Amino acid sequence: MSSERGKDIAEGSSRVNPPGDPQQTPSRYESQKRRDWNTFGQYLKNQRPPVPLSQCNSNHVLDFLQYLDQFGKTKVHLQGCMYYGQPEPPAPCTCPVRQAWGSLDALIGRLRAAYEENGGSPETNPFATGAIRVFLREVRQGQAKARGIPYKKKKKKPTQGKGNDESSSTIHFS
Template sequence: MSSNKGKDVAEGSSRGAAMAPDQQNPPPLSRYESQKRRDWNTFGQYLRNQRPPVALSQCNANHVLEFLRYLDQFGKTKVHLQGCVFFGQPEPPGPCTCPLKQAWGSLDALIGRLRAAYEENGGLPETNPFCKWRY
């Protein structure tokens, strides 16, 4: 008799119980699906952290734009300001104080993943705040 039997029962363990084949080892998520889930969770956390918190049903294009502005501060693309000595140089020879921003392609891909995740999580296509036709 297993010394862990009581622990297994108390924790609701299914060890030893027959499981359907598709429940034993779910297929790993693709890179896209993993990123989409992570992006969706990040956006949900962003909405919950607003004061007052914003329900997904109340989310609109303005919330999406505010979220993108928030994310912009964590970008890796150097954007030289017009007064910068390196303005217009794709590979400047030295450091400057110009800001780092999200690349446009990264933001475009993010919006695509969030658009799909919104509808996969019960949102209606006609109320999807991530649809490009709404901007």
């Protein structure tokens, strides 16, 4: 990597390589999606017996998400913990660390897209089932209670009518 390219990255430059450039680097999202897809594929191969992707279902996805908890960094207080429901506990405790809900939600979004990009049908996408949505909702609610942080659904701000504020430099997309 040239020092100029490194400088562009460090400064947040959005310079893009010309189309057809063999050294064109994928976006951060695309790179992460490929890593996630490869990790999930490796997880399926390591199952006993190995699970072919064509036979993967939402139970395999749920097992994978629970497997990932061992690598989490978010402290989730158990109901019997004296710090349960406290957003900033004053001292450490022995409660487990887990994957944060937001990380799991983003991971499922990337895997859902990768599944279809790799030839999977939207109708059979194991990452898009109701069981996965329920699991993510339960994780979000459980972590919110354990950490004393209420998750409230954000209300959409009303969009301004076109041309109402000529001095505004904000662009509203609908």
